[in-house]
Amino acid sequence: MATGRTHRPATRSRGIPEATVARLPLYLRALTALSERSVPTVSSEELAAAAGVNSAKLRKDFSYLGSYGTRGVGYDVEYLVYQISRELGLTQDWPVVIVGIGNLGAALANYGGFASRGFRVAALIDADPAMAGKPVAGIPVQHTDELETIIRDNGVSIGVIATPAGAAQQVCDRLVAAGVTSILNFAPTVLTVPDGVDVRKVDLSIELQILAFHEQRKAGEEAAAGVAADRAAGPARSAAVAGREDSATDQGPDGDVPAVMPA
Amino acid sequence: MATGRTHRPATRSRGIPEATVARLPLYLRALTALSERSVPTVSSEELAAAAGVNSAKLRKDFSYLGSYGTRGVGYDVEYLVYQISRELGLTQDWPVVIVGIGNLGAALANYGGFASRGFRVAALIDADPAMAGKPVAGIPVQHTDELETIIRDNGVSIGVIATPAGAAQQVCDRLVAAGVTSILNFAPTVLTVPDGVDVRKVDLSIELQILAFHEQRKAGEEAAAGVAADRAAGPARSAAVAGREDSATDQGPDGDVPAVMPA
DNA sequence: ATGTCTTTGTGAACGCGTGCACAAAGATTG
DNA sequence: CAATCTTTGTGCACGCGTTCACAAAGACAT
Numbered sequence A, B: 001m002a003t004g005r006t007h008r009p010a011t012r013s014r015g016i017p018e019a020t021v022a023r024l025p026l027y028l029r030a031l032t033a034l035s036e037r038s039v040p041t042v043s044s045e046e047l048a049a050a051a052g053v054n055s056a057k058l059r060k061d062f063s064y065l066g067s068y069g070t071r072g073v074g075y076d077v078e079y080l081v082y083q084i085s086r087e088l089g090l091t092q093d094w095p096v097v098i099v100g101i102g103n104l105g106a107a108l109a110n111y112g113g114f115a116s117r118g119f120r121v122a123a124l125i126d127a128d129p130a131m132a133g134k135p136v137a138g139i140p141v142q143h144t145d146e147l148e149t150i151i152r153d154n155g156v157s158i159g160v161i162a163t164p165a166g167a168a169q170q171v172c173d174r175l176v177a178a179g180v181t182s183i184l185n186f187a188p189t190v191l192t193v194p195d196g197v198d199v200r201k202v203d204l205s206i207e208l209q210i211l212a213f214h215e216q217r218k219a220g221e222e223a224a225a226g227v228a229a230d231r232a233a234g235p236a237r238s239a240a241v242a243g244r245e246d247s248a249t250d251q252g253p254d255g256d257v258p259a260v261m262p263a
Numbered sequence C: 001a002t003g004t005c006t007t008t009g010t011g012a013a014c015g016c017g018t019g020c021a022c023a024a025a026g027a028t029t030g
Numbered sequence D: 001c002a003a004t005c006t007t008t009g010t011g012c013a014c015g016c017g018t019t020c021a022c023a024a025a026g027a028c029a030t
Helices: A018-036 A044-051 A055-065 A077-088 A103-110 A112-116 A144-154 A165-178 A204-222 B018-036 B044-051 B055-065 B077-088 B103-110 B112-116 B144-154 B165-178 B204-222
Strands: A074-076 A094-099 A119-126 A139-143 A158-161 A182-185 A198-201 B074-076 B094-099 B119-126 B139-143 B158-161 B182-185 B198-201
Touching: A018 A044, A018 A055, A018 A077, A018 B204, A044 A055, A044 A074, A055 A077, A074 A077, A077 B204, A094 A103, A094 A144, A094 A165, A094 B204, A103 A112, A103 A119, A103 B103, A112 A119, A112 B204, A119 A144, A119 B204, A139 A144, A144 A165, A158 A165, A158 B204, A165 A182, A182 B204, A198 B204, A204 B018, A204 B077, A204 B094, A204 B112, A204 B119, A204 B158, A204 B182, A204 B198, B018 B044, B018 B055, B018 B077, B044 B055, B044 B074, B055 B077, B074 B077, B094 B103, B094 B144, B094 B165, B103 B112, B103 B119, B112 B119, B119 B144, B139 B144, B144 B165, B158 B165, B165 B182
Parallel strands: A094 A119, A094 A158, A119 A139, A158 A182, A182 A198, B094 B119, B094 B158, B119 B139, B158 B182, B182 B198
Antiparallel strands: none
């Protein structure tokens, strides 16, 4: 799950659960592919397989949108594409600004997925004066000074932050002050925003670290050889450790033997 | 939430809930910042604020790792940094390969977050022969032909896919066959992998679409002017629609009036 | 030592999300 | 028109994750 949302009732969004909303783009992608192959209808089973989810879950998800299927037949592909697009608000074009045109910002600007479906890169913004005017992905980079003007003139409500971590909060504040109410943050920082502003975070190193955790666990399971009490020493604990070994509550008697790779 | 996991018991991973694992990197980052400022101890309240989470949640998360705090004082920063690093498997260096050195791949290769904490870019791989040998981020790009050799020689278990969608599954299959068991996928595709292989997905357009959904909802709430029965026509439904209006079960009588922006 | 004050660790309750399993709906066939 | 077959839509139960609220633990002052 993508994370980083400024708390709010969180789930209830016109009745559609957050988890369902997060899957709608997945369904939409699968449906678009079917549409391009001129497939007229699809069953929940087929579509679920294409989207990589459980078919019951898919049916329940669609039930929040309404009864768009036909029993005994399945779902009409074109109709469903339209309904989901409308639900996600992709029948209109959202102008988006990307702030921070480094390697990542440039990659984002060139990313076809933006322009293709519902989004339009309204402007690229960077703090480096040397970048100003230089075209990236066919769009000239503009200086940060013009941020407010760009936001207001284009009616931008979605901003993408691809700056270094140090600049992210400041950029965020300016975006919000200028009227942006949804932010996609690539900078490795926790952004603080006022109520009513949505933030979604994409963090590469966090994803990698989660993978590393599972990878380590896998390695530890295999190497279930003689690993018992070689718990790493690490830096000396400055404060007291207190009753660790005997404070086993209900977590299981194994405590926290890491079973880490001996390597 | 990042999504896309090849189902498995999912949560139970040596007792630590998935949701907690996903937050550990967040805590680690906040703690590292404190460590650099030579802050000796931190309370759950302070740390939670820095990480952008609830303090009770943070304490419960830490309780899965063990009792590392001192009541009345808080947590020892250095000790906690070490414990979380160890738990995440960052005390060892994970060699990582990046496949697909386009705009995004190059951005990833240049991303400082990789090298800094537990990860090392072992190789950059691209299918374009013209790219071969060209250095990106100081590392020469190698051709896809050498993928298997690179994986085996370097003992790589984590792969990053930054190829176009069309090539992703094929690259994935080769990575897995060569021994990779964790994949971070940036291509907008559902990857199919055998059991025992973890996949995490980062999908820019999905994140944007989720934002668009909420943005639309906000706009619709404000513009609660006279919007009632102008439900868009859309493409003609080919199959029968059946009882839509009257099949209101318990979803509420409002049915699915989208309250969409008139624009 | 004793008391007070701070902060952790966690039991318990609640709510959301998931998946099963089945009844209802409709297509299709005879 | 009746019977059969397919597939949807959903009631229900279960489990994970979040949050509250508080007792226990320890620091610190007297």
